[in-house]
Amino acid sequence: MIIHILDDEESILDAMSFLLAPLGVEIQTWQSSLDFLEQADLHQQGVLLLDIRMPLPDGQQVHQQLREARSTLAVVIMTAHGDVPMAVAELKKGAVDFIQKPASFEQLKQAIHQAEKASEQAVKIHEIRQNYAKLTDKERNLVPLIMQGISNKQIADKLAISVRTVEVHRANVMEKMQAESLAELVQKLSLLSI
Template sequence: MTKTVFLVDDDDAIRHSASFMLRHAGYTVKTFPDGVTFLDEYAPNDSACILLDVRMPVMDGLAVQTALQERGNTMPIIVLTGHGDVSVAVQAMKNGAIEFLEKPYEKKALLEAIETGFSRLADAEAQTGLKNDAIAKLTRLTSRETEVLDCLVEGMTNKAIADALSISPRTVEIHRANLMEKLEADSLSAALRIAFEAERGRNTTA
């Protein structure tokens, strides 16, 4: 089966290097220099994984994501962010993105994210399993760890979390490390993904 990746990024160098790498890895790649061009060519019955930059002129990644939602998009979206765009990435994941990667991203992380996207595209049952697994993992957390995770979901920094919960930043770090271990998450993105999967699972069964 041909696996197609839509790469939407206004940076010529990134479009060139990423598309070269992905083609070398066996994917079919279509690149777009901005969100408007992509939406003009987008078709609801397309089957692909979308790599979407959040910082673009005219129409940023979140606006593109909203437009795709309005069109009933079912393609998995991986958001590409610059350093310091964590709050934007959190919002993108709230809106349904499956992953965010900070530039410069590692090849291994990018390929793993794309394969996760294609797995979800192909297997609706796996989606249900992911939601149930996420809900089960969250039950392992203490009430304080859950509070810290909720703050992370809001895009808050460790210092902001410490202020909000009236605890020290060091204590936040300890709770954060503990919750990451219990969730079996090796990155903030992975922890957020579990939180959002669980929330979607609860909303589906509600």
């Protein structure tokens, strides 16, 4: 796991890095929103400690761009200003937590722990989404029927194809979705709301 810290004040970046060093995780600091958005891996397991008030793009705009990119980084909003309405708005948009600067080690540790769980789930969904994208149209047609627990024979009758074709497509779905069992496949696909 990695912790990204995005703040336009170098002294804050240095202090936060020092404060978080005992966690023993990789820490990457960013003073520029544009550098972060252009250079950071937005689809990894990690946490972004995001200062909300920065030069453009500001923290809200960065958070919006992360959502649009379907980033797997969990966002913790930070501000010295304590703008509660803005914090509530960002929490509704998917931020994991909101903390006021200066934050204690315990506050940061708790927020990071919560964010780590959220990022882990986001990475899992991202991987499932990537696997689902590998399915052919014919394989995707089978997915809702497989999830309903319909037998291969019934699927073959319903789609006017041979049982053998259903078996091949079903095996391909299981392999591409990296599912060992029907239960695991259903669990993965339910995370995608399919």
